[in-house]
Amino acid sequence: MSVHHERLTIGTDQRETTVDVTARVRAAVTRSKVREGICVVNIAHTTAAVFVNENADPDVQRDLLHQLAKLVPKDADYRHAEGNAAAHIKAVLVGNDVALSIHEGELVLGTWQGIYFAEFDGPRERSATVTVIGD
Amino acid sequence: MSVHHERLTIGTDQRETTVDVTARVRAAVTRSKVREGICVVNIAHTTAAVFVNENADPDVQRDLLHQLAKLVPKDADYRHAEGNAAAHIKAVLVGNDVALSIHEGELVLGTWQGIYFAEFDGPRERSATVTVIGD
Amino acid sequence: MSVHHERLTIGTDQRETTVDVTARVRAAVTRSKVREGICVVNIAHTTAAVFVNENADPDVQRDLLHQLAKLVPKDADYRHAEGNAAAHIKAVLVGNDVALSIHEGELVLGTWQGIYFAEFDGPRERSATVTVIGD
Numbered sequence: 511m512s513v514h515h516e517r518l519t520i521g522t523d524q525r526e527t528t529v530d531v532t533a534r535v536r537a538a539v540t541r542s543k544v545r546e547g548i549c550v551v552n553i554a555h556t557t558a559a560v561f562v563n564e565n566a567d568p569d570v571q572r573d574l575l576h577q578l579a580k581l582v583p584k585d586a587d588y589r590h591a592e593g594n595a596a597a598h599i600k601a602v603l604v605g606n607d608v609a610l611s612i613h614e615g616e617l618v619l620g621t622w623q624g625i626y627f628a629e630f631d632g633p634r635e636r637s638a639t640v641t642v643i644g645d
Numbered sequence: 646m647s648v649h650h651e652r653l654t655i656g657t658d659q660r661e662t663t664v665d666v667t668a669r670v671r672a673a674v675t676r677s678k679v680r681e682g683i684c685v686v687n688i689a690h691t692t693a694a695v696f697v698n699e700n701a702d703p704d705v706q707r708d709l710l711h712q713l714a715k716l717v718p719k720d721a722d723y724r725h726a727e728g729n730a731a732a733h734i735k736a737v738l739v740g741n742d743v744a745l746s747i748h749e750g751e752l753v754l755g756t757w758q759g760i761y762f763a764e765f766d767g768p769r770e771r772s773a774t775v776t777v778i779g780d
Numbered sequence: 781m782s783v784h785h786e787r788l789t790i791g792t793d794q795r796e797t798t799v800d801v802t803a804r805v806r807a808a809v810t811r812s813k814v815r816e817g818i819c820v821v822n823i824a825h826t827t828a829a830v831f832v833n834e835n836a837d838p839d840v841q842r843d844l845l846h847q848l849a850k851l852v853p854k855d856a857d858y859r860h861a862e863g864n865a866a867a868h869i870k871a872v873l874v875g876n877d878v879a880l881s882i883h884e885g886e887l888v889l890g891t892w893q894g895i896y897f898a899e900f901d902g903p904r905e906r907s908a909t910v911t912v913i914g915d
Binding site for chain 3: 513515
């Protein structure tokens with residue numbers, strides 16, 4: 511059994527955007543040489559998130575950010591004084607980690623699935639950790 | 646240490662429904678022979694999800710789907726042209742994976758907890774992966 | 781490779797509140813003696829949740845609970861007769877588990893990140909499981 515860690519840095523260029531990190535997570539799995547196991551991706555921030563969803567039509571990502579902004583408006587009766595309370599709340603709703611399966615040396619993802627970093631308070635330089643555990 | 650994978654197929658008969666897969670995940674854990682470890686369940690789709698919640702009163706599942714439909718209406722100003730943007734957004738909110746603990750050969754679940762597959766764009770034939778890692 | 785389990789008990793004193801459990805999860809990781817691996821925290825209840833978010837300004841926690849209460853009102857046209865349907869729905873949205881990375885014997889968390897237990901139907905005595913797997 512081995513454990514392999516990699517740190518990803520992700521630059522975002524808008525206040526709210528998603529970044530497809532699938533290829534980078536796949537590359538970390540390959541470098542880990544783990545054939546069977548699991549892979550966990552964690553975001554090191556509290557106004558960003560990670561999720562798995564459609565990798566084909568970019569409108570899905572746009573619709574997601576648009577609907578999240580309706581559910582959690584940027585400006586409301588928040589008390590947090592930094593102006594980014596909505597970003598914190600969205601980060602909790604979307605989630606700080608994904609856990610994925612590795613089989614025969616490859617991430618197990620459906621045909622239309624990609625792994626996305628979600629930026630809710632950019633633009634910023636962000637980081638995430640990829641942890642691979644297995645044989 | 647060993648790693649065990651199983652693929653579940655789940656047929657859904659409505660556009661939106663939940664399916665209790667607890668017994669099937671438990672059976673996969675038993676077959677894995679892992680006594681101490683963790684179990685990850687992943688959905689291979691982008692308009693479906695997995696979650697842990699109440700297994701006693703079916704009204705909880707109904708209320709969940711009902712409230713999600715209020716938060717993310719089926720028809721709104723979405724750009725994704727396939728008519729299922731809401732299903733993608735719900736899948737992100739509920740999540741694509743659950744990670745569970747295994748102790749003494751059994752999934753660690755509270756008395757009222759079950760593992761549910763959530764269908765947001767059915768009816769369809771769906772699949773999920775169960776990965777068990779441990780001793 | 782080793783697997784280490786600990787059970788946390790968490791007393792809550794309000795109907796809705798969050799409790800910072802970071803130090804207790806860190807202590808479980810230290811006791812596990814795992815240097816490289818992953819840590820999964822699971823809640824044993826269906827009206828409570830766990831998440832990672834800001835540990836500095838308590839207003840972030842207040843804003844989160846406040847916005848969740850707007851999205852999922854305590855009283856609406858729910859069918860679940862126990863009066864806590866909203867708590868179940870919030871638990872699904874926030875999530876029942878977090879998976880974290882362990883590196884050099886320490887949880888990998890960003891500067892502003894803490895691990896929070898979320899109570900949506902208290903006050904109650906609650907429990908959670910911490911599972912550590914690795915070398």
